[in-house]
Amino acid sequence: MANNKRNLNDLISQNDDMEVEEDSLSDTSQQSEVNQQTKRRRTGSKSGRSFCWKYFEPYPETMGIETKCKFPGCTTKYTWRGSTSNLKGHLKKIHKIVETTKPVQKPNNNPALDINLPLIKFIVTSNQSFNVVNDMVSTGFVNKPYQIPATTLKIEEQINKTYDKLFSRLKQMIQSAESVALAIHIWDIDDKECFGKTFMEVTCHWLTNDFKIHRILLCMTEFNSSISMADKYIEQIQEKWELTNYEFITTDFYAEAVFSEFSEFSNHKYIRNAFHFLESLLPTCLEQCLNVENQSILERIGEIKNKIDGIQDVIEILKEEEAQEKLSSLPGASIIFDIGKIIERKWSSIYFGLKYIVSMEQQINSLVSSWCSDKDDYVKSKGNDLKALLPDSLQFKILSKLSQIFEPLESVEEIMDNCDYLTINVMHSIFAKTVNGIKYRADNIKNKLESATGNNLEMNMIRTITDSIYNFLNTPNYFDVFFYTDTAADVGNVASLLDPRFKLTYSSKKAEKFVQKECEDFYSNQSKNTENSISDEKLPKRQNILVSDFFSDHGSANSTSNSNNMIDYNEANPQENSKEKASKELKSYLDLPQQQSSIDLYDWWKQYQGLYPGLAILARKYLAIPATAYSSKLSQNEHKENLKILLNTYKDSDIISKIVFLRHNKNYLDDLF
Template identity: 20%
Template sequence: MPPKRANSSTESLHASKRLASDITDEQEPQIIPKSANKTSWVWDYFVEKTDGRVYCQYIEKDGENEIVCGASLLYKTQTSSMSYHLGDKHKVFNKKKEQQLKIDDQIKKFTPHKEPKQQYLRNGLTDWLVTDGTLKADIGAGYQEALLQMKQLINETCTYAAITTDLWTARNNQGYIGITGHWLTPNMELYDILICIDLIKYPHTAENIRLALVKKIQELHLNDKVKHAVTDNGANVVKAIREWDGVDRIACTSHTLQLCVMKGLRKIKSYACRFRKLNQFFNSPKQAERLERAQIEIANLNKEITRQTLTSSDRELQDSNEPINIPGGSLQILRTIADCKTRWGSTLASWKRLLELKEAIKRTLVTLRLDSNSSAIKDWKKLRKRYLKDCEWKLLEELCKLFQPIERATTFLGGEKYCTISLIYSTLESIRFYYTPLIEDDDENEEGIEDDDDELEDDDEESDDENEGESESDEEEEDEQRIRPNVTTRQQSQHQQLQQQSQQQQSQHQQHQQQPQRQHHQQQLNTASIINKVQKEIYGALFDYWNDPPMAMLLATILDPRCKRTHGWPNELRERVKVELKVQYDEIKPQNNTQPEENFSNNNSSIDRFHAYIFGPQVIEENEDTEFDNYFRTPQASYDTNPFQWWQNNKDSFPVLYELARKYLCIPATSVPSERLFSDAGNQICEERNRLKASTVTELLFLKRNSEYFNVFK
């Protein structure tokens, strides 16, 4: 019987399986033998195959059975993934890991050389050490080169100069004196140069300051050229300049304006303290972060409100734009500004910032109130006590407006690259006009200005309680007197006194009940009264400090072509300044201008000589006051004219007055250049560099501040 033939479909299926098995066997990745450079402990548990992967060979026991992990990991060059797998899955770690030896133990293993060899190696090592002496030497050499260039520049361009000076104490408690020089070149270019910042030994007496100034000025050959010094109102500096022969002192306008403001602030000590306490509450990182979150929440809320109020077309445009990235993007997170008592500018800046953060502060207060956390409740009580009332917010806003003109004047007059001395008088006159008191003082309002509102309210509540208790006891005593018909005369008089006291106390009690309404009305009136008192104090201080303006300031004003008409000046003051200007004009006027000039023709013909012999030489008699008078006859320049450029263009027409303009228009209105110098010095002598030598500080700052004029490292 013939064998059965298999079904054709079954045979084809078996054939395909055999083919797939053959292909799989051919493509199975092969194990790569372990190379010598594979020294890591993980290779005890892994093998690498030709497919670029490693396979875990860790054997786990499951009862009597042993199971190979077989996990596959991608492998390139690092073994960190394999060690992580062993530690995480199998709790296998490197037991052969050696501990790093301490330096002392490592050194003990060294075998020292013999002494000659050891000394030779030490000498060789020191030769290879790199020191930073080269940089210090370069700075010192650059300073000396710049100093020579400065002396040459002074000799070529400086005829008259003014200086500013101030004292400063560094972080390392060393005292420094800074001097800046200011002059106009023959081309009427204003130079603003750091002369020095040198160490000055204690005590900082007027004599020591004067000697330090004179010594440095003489070193630079400026002793005959410095005519004016601008300083603050420190007693030692004022006395030092007063004792310096040939140099006139001009008070720093910014510092004097600050003194005026400080006098005004004395009238609002209690309110200024309230503002400062609220500002200080947000100085801690925790409260600053809360204030930041409040600003972000308000920004998101305003953004949502804006979206809801957009029209359909605007909404499509808005949706197409990118959303606000908070924080960052268009939202600027504001933080409180520290208030320095000696710098009224920082006080004003901190007040303005409080107004900008008013809504965020209010939101922070509400957020703390709704928080049940004990720490938040404690902070809420602190903030609630410091939070300003509506009348105080209104007062703060009015005070910021009140001090705005002085802030603008201080900023404007603190410039270094343009003429400022000639604008002091007109600026002060405008400030005086602005601070003229408008209303008369009210004695009742004056009593409430210095009191703190919280203390007033507490006192009122206590007095109310006391009055109520006394009233009840008086009524009981009065009832006892009524039910006793036989009373003595003495008792009757006592009874009448008690009745009078009771009536007075009842009337006082009624007054206390009506007091909150009157107090609210008084607070509304106090804002205007307080502002007026501050205004009046500043107004009086302006007259006290500038009762007799320095002549240099007035001469500079009249030599400024924009201000020579002296608009608003009293006639007596105008004539006095003109007389002084004429005196100085005559002192430096060339002598040949006062003599008649003989004008002979250059023609050497005999006819001209004959005419000259008969009629005499032709004489041109010039009026000696022609230049002086013509200057005041010419039109006044517009306010946007550069006075330095004007004098450069007209120096041939007014040669004598041109020299006087160089003398006075270079004077700065403030000693701010010295203040800015100390800001740079503070950046140099920071906590990390407070051991710098004083000579190094001098050289670094000299090169930095004067790099515009002396670049010695090209």
């Protein structure tokens, strides 16, 4: 303590030796200054220096150095003792200079803090140009305008930053997935202002280890529709996202024609768009009717098929304003609007076109008679064109029966127009039920005709058509016409088998053999198979009310089967071979009561994956495959309208693609910031 006190007195005495040529500034807190001098000593680095050293020189590296004021005419000098108090006092008193206070800023270690997330969300969801932000600020709509970027350039900069960050995160998630499915949709913007542009949309779908479903947009880009350019687009997407783990591809009609021949896809399973099934079912069934031996019936059926193929041309004429005005003035016009509303639907337009012209037979014939007798040559010509496309009276009767047979398609229509996202397992099961309904109706009509008396051409044709339709749809492999399949099993059947709601109703023995073999492979390679961990993400709520209603008659009592009756395959007999383990696992799963259609499929698998580890791996692979390359007609039309606005708002196609990307994947944004 004595030494410390002596050292302190020595330091105080040193402070008394300071030379001042002007009025010496007495510091009443010299002792405090001395105690802090070590902290305040300069090391020679420019960073952290007091503002005083702008006006004094030289900068003292050690104690005792004399420093002089640099102001012209000022001769004040100080001996450096470790404190700038005297220097500051001199500058304030003599030269009226004080230090400017600066706000303390914490270091920004997170670049995401530079991004105004609410602003980004507003831009990508509002379809407004960047200038609207400036307008909001200038009109006082924004309470704190200093929080808003002042220029459109800054806003675009934030869009780019947000895109890069989200892209990086989603890419990491995709690469962590064991298996993903792609959906490719190519569509047109039929708008004069947009010059009829074509766009390609690619989405990626997968299930995480804990059965969280992800559906993200990889890209939406303007597409050069020439087939020679298509491979370059896909190659660019593959390279950008480094896609190595996709196994299934769902395409729409156009994309299928463009991409199906490329070698990049040769090792992957195609899933034809659900639209293909709905649109092809009626004409494909009629195709089967052309195998009859009776030549006169064969010719008449061929004529009917031609009328079916020309339904779209009839509808195009009847949609015109002149036709609608004429039809609305005729008796029974109310059904025009009831049925006419659904003609525009994308799904199964052939069936709804057929139903429309059958229901409107009298009105349409009146329209044709009126047009054909019109004095105007153009109107008369249009009437003759429509007359040539329409069926004759006998064909109308046959088409009326076909309309009754294929009426179950309307139930599918409801689901697909209201459900935002459908997977192959659900759609395959819906198709199977729909086909069973069509078979039932065809069989009923056939049985009634067989018991009826008479043998005229009309009855024979109806009998032949209904019999052909029933026999074709009753074959086990009728789905092969509508879905691409691999050599092992039909993808739809496998997906239905792995769905505990439909496994006993809409699967097949072929699918069981395939699943059994896959389970065997799992157990034989169990030590090698390690699953990547994937983080949970916020997901949009799935819509499944109508799907549940559709299968209400197939749902069994809600069963939460006693887990004591099941085998824990992680603790199975080690002496059992992989085939025995796989067989027990599959049998235990199939012996479970079929679950109600209202259960959450992914919650069920999350709960039971520990009991069925081999099946769970397959479930994650097959239960995320999309059945359609695009969502419902409502959301698709909304998507098109939004894109039209963006095309008219922004000139830069790159910024448009990024805005669409952020909008579609906005559910992932909150987890980034």
